[in-house]
Structure formats: C-alpha cells, structure tokens
Amino acid sequence: MRFKIAIVLLLMILSTTISTANPGGKGDAVRSRDCAGSCHGSSSTNGSSGAELAIQFQSEVYAGLLTEIETSVSFAEVSSNNMVGLTLLINSDGAKDLPANDGWEIITDPNGGTNNYVEIVDSFSIESMVSQKWTLRAPSNPGDYNLYLAIQHGSPNGGIAMTGISSMQSVTVSEVPENLPRLADNWQPVNSRLLGEETEITLETLNTDSVVVELQSGGEIINLEVVENKFTIPAAVNPGVVQWRVILDGEGPTQTSPWFRLSAVEPGWEVDETALYLQGFALLFLFAGLVLVQKSSSSSEVENKYDNSFEVNSQFGAIQEESETQTNTVRPLPAGGLPEGWTMEQWEYYGHEYQGGFQ
C-alpha cells in the first residue's frame, strides 16, 4: 500500500512543469520593473525575450500637456494564452523607474486604466507587430526625458519567464507657447463608463476660440456637436472602446489632442456588505454550535476492537452474584461440628453436597 502511494506521489511530482512565470498574469498596476509580472521567480531564472520593442512620440510634446505615445511589440514568442505584460519606465535600473518619478502622468493606459504596467492579450507572434497607445501628461518642466518599454511574457513551451527592455527612447519636452490653444492643465478625460449610459463631457480650454470633437467608432470618424464646451458621446450597446479627440482653434497654431479612449464596461458586481458579513458570522456561530452539540459516537467501535471490559465486567458480576447466592445458602454445621479434615471455606461451598450425601 505504501509503495503504491509513493509511486502515485512520484508520478504527480514528475508530471509537473517548472515555470517561473505567472501564466495568468498579475493584473494591471503601477509597478517597478523588478516586480513587473514575474514576482515569484528570481530574475536570474528569467530568460531573455527576443521581442523588439519601440516607443513613438508625437512630433511636439509640451510641458504639462497631454500627449500620446505608441508602443509596439514585434517578434514576441509568447505562451499559449497570448498574454504579454508591458511596463512603461524611465530607466532600466529596476529602481525609481516609475514614469511618475520624472513627472509623467499616465492618463489612459492601453487597457483604459492609469497604470504603467498593463497585461495585453493579442495576436503576438514571431511574425506580427502589436501596437498600443498610451495617453500621458508630460512633465511640467521642459527638458530631455527618457522612456523605456519593458516586456514580460511566457514562452511557447511554458518553461521560463521571458523579460526584455527596449533601448532608451528620448523625447524633448518643450515649453508651452504663450498663445497655444490647449486643454486646461487640470482637465482629465473620462476613461470608462457603463453600458447603455450616455457620457456628457465638459471641456476646459485655454486660448481657444472654437473646438471640434471627432469621435472614432469602428473605422468611421464623425463630428460631435459641441455646445458651451459640452458634448455627449452616445451610449454603448456592447462592451468596447470608442476614441475621441478635440481640435482646438485659437490665435496660436491649431492643436489636435491625443485620441482619448472611453471604455464601455458591464456594471460591476455589487453586494450588500453588511448582509455578507452578517451571514459570515451567522455561519461561524451556527457551525461552531453544531459541532459542539454533536455527541461522541458509541465508544468508537474501531478503537474498542480489542476492548473486552464489557465481557469481563459482566462475568465478574455473575461470579459476584453466584457468590452472594451461595453465601446466603450456607448450610448450618452438623451437630458434631465440621466434618473431619474440612475447613469452613470448604463447608460454605460444599456443605450442601455433604448433607445431600447423608440424606
């Protein structure tokens, strides 16, 4: 039996595969590179990704204003779930490398969030190039800045985690011209909405005389009516992303904003937390009580397999009863006293036979 169990355990151990990656991903988050997607494996156990990584900037990037960058991944050999983790960084040191450390703000990541690490499922392969767009707010101080794109993914045979990082991509952030028509510095786009809900957006602009809003839905671009800097994006019927941008006219050169992405999502799951916690405590006390009220099974038949105390006790009782009966029926001694050679104890037990023989 033990041998069979050992064989089964050995087969189970041998059937496992060694993997240092998180095949299901770890979720989008703000992450440094040293922990971007393969936290359960030492960096020394990672393989080197063969993917080519690139970042493209807009021609003009102004300090403190919104800008769009496009990241692309080519020649990535990934695992069967086609998932890749992409991280936008400011250095390749693995420390103090978040874009926020240089003053960048991620307004919209490719998944509609505001994270520097995103997990993308797409048709990554050795023959394809997959591009993603990020909307950033540039640092408020003009100057030269660097950005890197790091990648984490599995390998086709599911063996080890692969990591890689792009070469340094430099961008010059210029000072904002005085009369540049633009969106206000503190204005933020809406990134997500619920299905079936119209979205009214209010623009806040500077140095702007007129605005045109373009909505891209599918392959088509339509102009939306803007009244007092407000416009409405029609409700979405299905989950998905629509893109829109604004063209601002004023005294300065005409400006076109980045494409803003608006994700339509199904309503999230909601629960009455008070009811949930109450039910949790109710179950705790109920099951504790139910365990406490149960009685021990009848002396555990298995444990008492060799326990003969019941038989011994019953036999002992029978002997005691017999002894008491005999004591009560001790015959009186003969006139001449005990027969010759008898003891009193013998008389108590066999006296009746002696008398019977005489009779």
Add this chain to the structure above:
Amino acid sequence: MISAGTFHVIATELTVGTFALSGVAFLLCALNKGPSSREAVAHWALLGGLIATPFAIISGVNAISGEGIDNPMLANKLLLSMTSAGLAIGLLLRKMWGSTVDLRHASVGMISVALMLTTAGIGGEYSRGETLLLFIPKDTVMLFPMWASITILALGLAIFAKSAVQHRS
C-alpha cells in the same frame, strides 16, 4: 513597512500551511493510524491556523485594489473561511471540553481544512487567474436575506450557549 498585499501572502501561507498539517493529522485520526501524537498535532495546528485566519481576512480585504467586495469570488472566500473557522472553533472547544476524537470529529476537522484550502484556491484564481478547482462554481454566491442571517445567527448563538452551559453543568 510592508504592503497589505505582502502581509496577506504571509498570513495566508501561515493559515494554509497549518490547516494543511491539521488536515493530514485529522486524516490519520480518522484512519486510526500513525503516531499517537496525531490528535495533539491536529488540534494545535488547527489552533495555529485559526489564529492566523483573521489576519489573512483583514489583510486580504485591505489588499483589494477596488472599493470593497466587488467580486463574487471575494464574497465566497469570506463565507467559506468563516464557515471553516466556525467548524474549527467548534472542534477545538469540543476537544477542550473532553470529547473523544472519533471518526465524526476527525471528519469535521477534514471538512474544515477542505473549506479553508478551497478559500485559498479561490484566492489564487482571483489574483492570478489560475486554479485547480475548475469545477467549483466560484461566481455564484449564496447570499441569504438579512432576516435569514439574523435568524441563523440567533440560532447559532443559542446552540453555542446551550453547549457551554451543558458543559459547565
């Protein structure tokens, strides 16, 4: 300082480890095999897991990235861990009050351990999208109406109190 997520991993591994040890010891108790210390190991490990459980629950709630419990898996984790903790508390009190470790007692111990390990399995699916518990309906939450929860809570407290009084007498 460490983040709630890291602390949750520490508390969870303590909980799961001690509960798993307890489960093996309860299995030996049920089979009536193994070292004579199996009963002590089962109950002391269960106590260790029980002590670590509140830390795992609280740190887990704090580590959630969204606002509150916004996923059915989280709700199921809470209900399963509370049920498991209830069974474990009952077993420990029962043992403390002198009951014998029979087959039923050991079986309840294994059920408690199984529920806690299921909770951990659901946590794995929630955070990493992977689990071995493929056939368990983790997205379905059996949530009672408030009145039913209050009734069950009152019933549970009554049974609990009655057992305590019976033990004292």
